[in-house]
Structures are given as structure tokens and as C-alpha cells.
Amino acid sequence: MRGKIDGLVVDELHQYAQNSGQGDAMAELFQVAKKVIGLTATLINGYSSGIFHLLYRISPHLMLKDGKKYDKSIDFNTEYGVTESVYEIMEADYNSNRRTSKKKIRERQLPGVSPLVYSRFLMDSAAFLSLNDMGKNLPEYEEIPVQLQMNEDVAREYFRLQSEFKDILRSQKDIAKKILSAYLGLLTVYPDQPYDQKPVVHPITGNDLVVPKDTSDFNELHEKDNSVLDVVRRKTAEGGRVLLYTSWVRTDSQEKLSKLLTAEGYRVSILTAAVAPNKREEWVERQVQNGIDVLITNPSLVETGLDLNDFTTLYYYNIAYNLFTLRQSSRRSWRINQRAPRVEVYFSFYEGSMQHRAIRLMASKLAVAGIIEGNFTDEGLAAMSDVSDMTSALARELTQGIKDEVEDLSAVFKKMAILKPEDYRQTSEEIAQDSEIIDVEAVEITSEPEIFTEIPVPRPASGLLSMLSPKPARPKKKKVVAVDPLQMTLFDMIEKAG
Numbered sequence: 488m489r490g491k492i493d494g495l496v497v498d499e500l501h502q503y504a505q506n507s508g509q510g511d512a513m514a515e516l517f518q519v520a521k522k523v524i525g526l527t528a529t530l531i532n533g534y535s536s537g538i539f540h541l542l543y544r545i546s547p548h549l550m551l552k553d554g555k556k557y558d559k560s561i562d563f564n565t566e567y568g569v570t571e572s573v574y575e576i577m578e579a580d581y582n583s584n585r586r587t588s589k590k591k592i593r594e595r596q597l598p599g600v601s602p603l604v605y606s607r608f609l610m611d612s613a614a615f616l617s618l619n620d621m622g623k624n625l626p627e628y629e630e631i632p633v634q635l636q637m638n639e640d641v642a643r644e645y646f647r648l649q650s651e652f653k654d655i656l657r658s659q660k661d662i663a664k665k666i667l668s669a670y671l672g673l674l675t676v677y678p679d680q681p682y683d684q685k686p687v688v689h690p691i692t693g694n695d696l697v698v699p700k701d702t703s704d705f706n707e708l709h710e711k712d713n714s715v716l717d718v719v720r721r722k723t724a725e726g727g728r729v730l731l732y733t734s735w736v737r738t739d740s741q742e743k744l745s746k747l748l749t750a751e752g753y754r755v756s757i758l759t760a761a762v763a764p765n766k767r768e769e770w771v772e773r774q775v776q777n778g779i780d781v782l783i784t785n786p787s788l789v790e791t792g793l794d795l796n797d798f799t800t801l802y803y804y805n806i807a808y809n810l811f812t813l814r815q816s817s818r819r820s821w822r823i824n825q826r827a828p829r830v831e832v833y834f835s836f837y838e839g840s841m842q843h844r845a846i847r848l849m850a851s852k853l854a855v856a857g858i859i860e861g862n863f864t865d866e867g868l869a870a871m872s873d874v875s876d877m878t879s880a881l882a883r884e885l886t887q888g889i890k891d892e893v894e895d896l897s898a899v900f901k902k903m904a905i906l907k908p909e910d911y912r913q914t915s916e917e918i919a920q921d922s923e924i925i926d927v928e929a930v931e932i933t934s935e936p937e938i939f940t941e942i943p944v945p946r947p948a949s950g951l952l953s954m955l956s957p958k959p960a961r962p963k964k965k966k967v968v969a970v971d972p973l974q975m976t977l978f979d980m981i982e983k984a985g
Contacts, residue, residue: 495520499791500527501811504541514544528818529811535568535600536560542608549608567601570594626799626829628821632846633835635710640702641681645840649674651697665690672737673699674841679711679805680738705743711835712747715802718833719748722800723780727827730798731783732816734807741783744804748781758784768793786816795819799827803834806846813849 495516497503503513517523525545531538539560543550555563564570572594605613637645652670656663669687677684682701689696703709719729733740741757748755756774758767767788774782775797782798789795790812799820806813821830836842 492516492520493522495523497523497525498527500525500541501529501531503544504531504537506540510540510544517544529814531600534596535564535604536596538600538604539563542604546608546612553607564596567604568596570596623823625823626821626825626827628818628830628832630817630832630834633714633833634838634843635714635835637678637837637840638681638703638709641678641709644681644700644702645674645677648677648697648699655696662690666696670697671841675845676735676738676805678837678840678842679709679735679740683739705739708747711804711837712743714835715744715804716747716751718800718802719751719753719781723753727800728775728779728798729781729800729802730795730819731781732786732801732803732806733783734786734803734805736785738805740804744783753780754778755781755783758782758788760785760788762788764788764792771795771797787812789819790815793819794822794824796822796825796827799825799830801830801832803832805842806834806849808845808849810849 497513497517503510523545543555543557550557550563636642652674655666655670666687666689673684673687677699681699681703682705684699684701686695686698688694715731722729731744733744745755745757754777756779758771762770771782771793782795786803786807787809801817801820803817817832820827834846836846
């Protein structure tokens with residue numbers, strides 16, 4: 488059937504990256520088309536497994552040439568990803584003739600993708616373009632973390648819950664993993680809604696393990712609520728509109744924020760899942776025409792297919808752990824056709840809470856995901872070996888404390904901001920005034936096994952692609968390998984650029 492389709496355009500290509508029937512259907516269309524263009528703003532989720540099936544669908548010949556079989560994805564992850572292996576070491580008795588034995592218990596994949604994935608599989612067929620590459624006069628874009636303090640009563644109860652969680656993880660290891668998700672969810676949402684929270688129950692007996700106390704109510708305002716109100720006041724006074732993101736459906740944040748802002752005289756609308764996806768952009772346009780000041784929604788409802796240029800201040804009341812959703816939803820207003828001079832995205836969190844840990848880890852994952860797209864930063868490269876999956880990482884951070892990977896969380900986001908020189912800003916403002924453009928604002932779980940993280944050295948590829956990986960000398964011979972002085976490996980390029 489090759490050639491039955493002259494041209495195929497596949498939008499949101501990352502939606503076909505999993506081992507699914509939808510992905511297989513895309514692969515069938517891909518193989519019968521003469522020319523194919525795939526489009527995505529989030530090619531990878533930070534794991535090597537997140538791109539394995541997609542590569543097999545768009546470049547099966549290169550995967551086979553590299554010796555990677557479709558039913559052996561573990562080989563691909565071992566070579567191009569980061570693998571954590573857990574071993575159990577049995578030490579020999581004193582004066583024993585037996586050697587120390589080591590047995591592997593389990594392996595798991597961590598975030599991290601070797602840059603060789605790009606050079607071996609994507610270099611000849613992929614182009615990474617940002618909006619900056621389009622030659623347009625784009626607005627500035629900056630993500631701003633907002634660190635807040637919990638109320639005294641809320642903080643006292645929060646740290647009591649956290650302390651009990653630590654005790655359970657250390658003393659009842661048989662149920663630790665079974666309650667991990669429920670407990671982390673409680674610690675994440677409790678500072679935002681310190682009332683009406685369900686207890687964490689024993690997974691076997693069904694008895695209550697920990698019962699959170701109500702330290703507030705729906706009508707009491709907290710520092711995060713006041714922060715939202717402050718941002719809305721400032722931005723609407725400048726003639727802009729604000730988009731509020733609330734990610735946790737188990738809380739009443741949307742209703743509380745709507746009541747608060749409506750009482751202050753602002754026009755507020757809530758976009759829910761009841762509005763069909765193909766009608767959401769039209770629905771938002773009607774709300775703007777009706778004069779709304781604030782739109783409240785879950786970021787997963789607007790992550791793809793919508794231009795929300797009327798909202799140039801975005802405020803995350805809380806965030807979920809899906810990197811695709813975060814990256815897509817945060818850029819809804821930073822578009823080519825955006826005429827406002829600046830887009831601001833705020834991430835609010837309570838200091839010392841699980842929210843603080845989560846946003847710090849997400850900042851690292853954002854940098855990791857950018858590596859394969861050519862955005863090499865110190866934070867991203869460090870995160871390749873330091874950050875694990877979100878649930879496990881949050882649990883470990885909880886018991887061990889936040890590691891000082893960076894001195895200031897604001898500095899991490901500042902490096903990812905897109906800002907213009909001061910003199911360029913002044914020139915842009917003068918042009919905007921002349922053309923009458925309206926400025927409208929956007930656990931240490933102590934256990935017997937020891938953990939070793941293995942980052943295997945990639946083996947050289949065959950053919951022309953092997954130019955990017957120098958051939959190592961054989962270990963049994965002291966033969967010096969001749970290296971072409973004109974040849975430079977990818978890692979040499981990175982080191983030289985640094």
C-alpha cells in the first residue's frame with residue numbers, strides 16, 4: 488500500500504508514543520504515506536521509554552540497524568536511559584573463605600535520556616523550532632514561583648500528619664507502598680483545603696491510620712487566596728485578564744476562588760469538562776465578549792488546541808505531576824499572534840510543604856525534557872541522574888529533606904524565562920504606542936538493600952552514525968585507538984560549548 492497517501496500530517500505526535508492501538512493505527516498510516524510531517528510541542532516526557540515506541544513507528548529501520556528489537560524495549564532503556572538497580576549484598580562472616588555475594592533484586596527506570604537518541608535516530612528527520620525561531624516579535628515570557636507561608640494552625644497540623652507518615656514508613660514497611668499515594672495526596676492538598684479531608688486507612692484492616700483535623704473552613708482565607716486576589720487586582724487594573732489553574736479535583740478550590748473574586752466585584756467564569764473539547768475555544772471567546780476578568784479551569788482541559796491570548800497572566804493555584812500537561816497549559820497565551828508585550832505564569836506553593844517539593848522536582852523535570860530538544864542546562868543535566876519518578880521522589884524528599892540542588896527556586900525559573908534587553912523593551916513599547924496596540928495582560932525508607940544508579944555508557948552505532956561515538960579500546964589489549972583530530976564527539980561539543 489506504500490504511496491496510497493501522498494501526504495500525512497500528524498498533530499500532537501506525542502499522543503501516539505505509547506504502546507497502544509491508537510499508536511499502531513498512526514504507524515500504519517505513516518508507512519503508507521509518501522511524505523509525513525509530525526508536529527508536537529512535547530516530544531518526550533523525560534524517560535527513554537517515552538520515545539521508544541514512537542521511534543519504532545517513524546524510524547524502524549534505524550532501530551533495527553541499532554540492534555533494538557520491538558519486543559525488547561529494556562535494551563533501549565538500558566543504553567539510552569537511566570536505570571536504578573537495587574542489589575542485596577550478603578557479607579561473608581569473619582574469617583570466612585566465601586566471597587561477598589551480590590544479588591540484584593529489582594530495576595526501575597529513572598528520568599533521563601541520552602543525547603545520542605537525537606544524533607542516532609532524529610538528526611536526519613527532526614527539526615526543533617521554538618517560537619523564537621519564527622522571526623516574530625514575541626512577547627516576553629517568564630515563570631514566577633510564589634513562595635507562601637501556611638497559617639499557624641494549618642502548619643501545626645500539617646507537620647503532625649507528616650511526622651506520622653514518616654513513622655509509618657519506617658515502622659510498617661509492609662504497608663508503606665500501599666498507602667504512599669493516599670498519604671502524599673493528603674499532604675499535597677491539605678494546605679489548600681485544611682478541612683473535610685478523608686482519613687488514610689489501613690490497606691488490610693480498613694482501620695483509620697491517621698485522621699486529619701479540620702483547622703479551617705470554606706469561608707476562611709489563607710495566604711494563597713490573598714496572593715491570587717493581589718495578582719488579580721494588579722493585572723485587571725492594568726486592563727488584563729487572569730487565567731487561574733486548579734489541578735486537584737478533590738478540593739473545592741474553584742468554588743472558593745469564584746466566590747472570593749465575585750465578592751470583590753470581578754466577573755468570573757469556570758470552564759468545566761461539561762463543555763465539549765471542540766467547543767471550548769468558542770465558549771471562552773463568548774465569556775471574553777461578555778467581559779469576564781478571570782477564567783478558572785483545570786489545566787488538562789486547555790492543554791491542547793486552544794489559543795488563550797486574552798489571558799496574559801496565568802496563575803497555578805496548584806499543579807499536578809503530569810509534565811505534558813504542565814508544559815502545554817503554561818504556554819496557552821505565549822503564541823505567535825500574541826500582541827501583548829509580556830506573559831507571566833505564577834506557580835504558588837507553601838514553603839516546606841509537599842507542594843514545595845513537588846514544584847522543585849517539576850522544575851528539574853522541565854529541564855530534563857528540554858535536553859533532547861537541545862536545551863542543555865546545568866539543572867537539566869544534573870536532573871538526569873538525581874530525579875526519579877514523582878511519587879518515589881516526593882516520598883524520599885519527605886524523609887530526607889529537600890536537597891540543595893539550587894540555592895534559589897526563583898533562579899531556576901529565571902534561567903528558563905524569555906526576556907528582552909531593556910533597550911529593546913523600550914523600543915517595543917514605543918512601537919506599540921505608535922500603532923495603538925492595547926496592552927492586555929497571562930522516604931528515606933530504611934531497608935536492607937543498597938541502591939546503585941547505573942548510567943551505562945552508550946555503545947557505538949554502526950555506519951555514519953558511529954561518528955558521534957568514538958570506538959573504545961579493547962580492555963585486554965593496550966592498543967591505543969587512533970582518533971581523527973577532525974572528528975568531535977557530541978559530548979566533546981557539549982564540553983567545548985560549556
